[in-house]
Amino acid sequence: MTAENLPLKPFSALRVYEQDAGVRAAIETISIDDLSAGEVVVRVAWSSLNYKDALAITGRGRILRGSPRIPGVDLAGHVVASGDARLKPGDAVVATGYELGMSHDGGLAEYARLPADWVVPLPAGLSLHKSMMLGTAGFTAGLAISRLEQLDLAPANGPVVVTGASGGVSMVVIDQLAQLGYEVVAITSKPDQVEPLRALGASEVLLRDQVEMGRKPMEKARFAAAFDSVGGETLAWLTRVMQQRGLIAAYGNASGTDLVTTVFPFILRGVALVGIDSAATAMPQRMRVWQRLAADLRPRHLASMSQEISLDGVVGACEAIVAGRHSGRSVVRLAGG
Ligand SMILES: NC(=O)c1ccc[n+]([C@@H]2O[C@H](COP(=O)([O-])OP(=O)(O)OC[C@H]3O[C@@H](n4cnc5c(N)ncnc54)[C@H](OP(=O)(O)O)[C@@H]3O)[C@@H](O)[C@H]2O)c1
Structure with missing residues (x-):
């Protein structure tokens, strides 16, 4: 089954609109056809917030290209459809960087559609949740x-x-x-x-x-x-x-x-x-770093440095990040698990 013919119900996404007076972020119900194009559709389990997301969502930095745009430079979840032989439905995957949450719709939605070349198989030893405690x-x-x-x-x-x-x-x-x-x-x-x-x-x-x-x-x-x-x-x-x-x-x-x-x-x-x-790290080095994040570079205190939020907590957390009031990692629950 290809991404193009996948039937899906409407789902929630955070979308940011560029306006004359700045940006406006809203949680909306959208369909798969509203997403940027790509060979792989992922049911997003978790995303996370990074400084770049905070700049995009608050409008403090010019990060987004295109409006409306789903921000979120990170996502982890399961493949639900793939037009690429390297990935099949059910695979657990991680994607960070490239153009995600910039010129391509990102991880702050229940589904994402992206190029297969941006997708990293979840390394053995990491859960989807932990992979987003790490994130970018x-x-x-x-x-x-x-x-x-x-x-x-x-x-x-x-x-x-x-x-x-x-x-x-x-x-x-x-x-x-x-x-x-x-x-x-x-x-x-x-x-x-x-x-x-x-x-x-x-x-x-x-x-x-x-x-x-x-x-x-x-x-x-x-x-x-x-x-x-x-x-x-x-x-x-x-x-x-x-x-x-x-x-x-x-x-x-x-x-x-x-x-x-x-x-x-x-x-x-x-x-x-x-x-x-x-964001621009080539895939061979990207894979090597992710493997190490599941092994000798796996942090011991991920849970204590992370807090979980839902999609409706994202804007507030981003305001705290740009104000310098935030600490550690904010992990965003989508499908969870
Ligand atoms: N190059 C890359 O590939 C890459 C990837 C990810 C992030 N980044 C960049 O790395 C930086 C950190 O990202 P992050 O996600 O860790 O952000 P973050 O969680 O918001 O952390 C930024 C930290 O910088 C310090 N800070 C904030 N405002 C400051 C100021 N005006 N003067 C001095 N220190 C200030 C604060 O730490 P204290 O209060 O403890 O001093 C703050 O917690 C950002 O600039 C981000 O864009 C780059």
């Missing part, structure tokens, strides 16, 4: 660690700093690094997150407004590696405080997009600045 955040965390390991990141190199520490990506990074044996220094703006971050495995938690970032082209070398979700002045500071051959994974811009630094950290300390682009 967990995938980005695993990708960032894998990329730095290719440049010889190892626990013996020295302490590793993680910024925006109470955010989804960074919480997963902290959990993963701690269980791999790294000494992790977390930086957060939220005093009430100090103890939860220690519980994840951070050996030291610094409050952002107490970190003296200085202005010199180079500061005292402190960290062997950095995982940054913040960008802006914080990322510039990180370049100045890395040890010789220090490694920085830059995956976010929660505080800004500018990067003002000098060449000195790069030519005098051999610092490497590695950009992390989870």
Whole structure:
């Protein structure tokens, strides 16, 4: 049976309309023909919220292409119809990134239709629910660690700093690094997150407004590696405080997009600045990272860093994310299970 001839009852979807005055998000009843085209139809069990979804749903960032559009860069569920030989009805699958929730309808609906090339079989050892506790955040965390390991990141190199520490990506990074044996220094703006971050495995938690970032082209070398979700002045500071051959994974811009630094950290300390682009990760590497997320990079504290919400809680959660009031992962129940 192909996706095109599948009979389905109307179902619920969150749709965002672009308007002159901004965006309007509404839960609507739609049919399969309203979805973007693709060879595979998935009954969505769970989705999750990421910073990009919050920008799209609140209109704070220009993420969506097309209106109305179903946001949601993540989804996990069961295939109900497939026009591609690699996937068959009943298969449990995960999809994150690519154009999902941008120019292609995403995961915040009871059904999704998408290209087969974007679909990852659920790795053995992960439930659909856990795969969305991870979602793009967990995938980005695993990708960032894998990329730095290719440049010889190892626990013996020295302490590793993680910024925006109470955010989804960074919480997963902290959990993963701690269980791999790294000494992790977390930086957060939220005093009430100090103890939860220690519980994840951070050996030291610094409050952002107490970190003296200085202005010199180079500061005292402190960290062997950095995982940054913040960008802006914080990322510039990180370049100045890395040890010789220090490694920085830059995956976010929660505080800004500018990067003002000098060449000195790069030519005098051999610092490497590695950009992390989870949405565009090619399928072979994507599969390898998902396999590791079910094995040695499987976080130990996923449940305590995640909260479950329903489709009608999505807009409120997104407002909290853009206001910096959110912590951890919000997992969205669709069919559940
Ligand atoms: N490159 C990729 O492939 C990729 C994939 C996923 C996400 N991202 C990006 O990574 C970043 C984090 O994503 P996320 O899903 O983890 O978001 P999130 O859960 O909302 O976390 C962002 C965290 O950044 C910190 N923060 C927020 N506003 C800030 C500000 N003005 N100044 C400094 N810190 C601020 C906060 O942590 P504290 O309060 O603890 O400091 C917040 O919890 C976002 O920029 C997102 O777009 C990139």
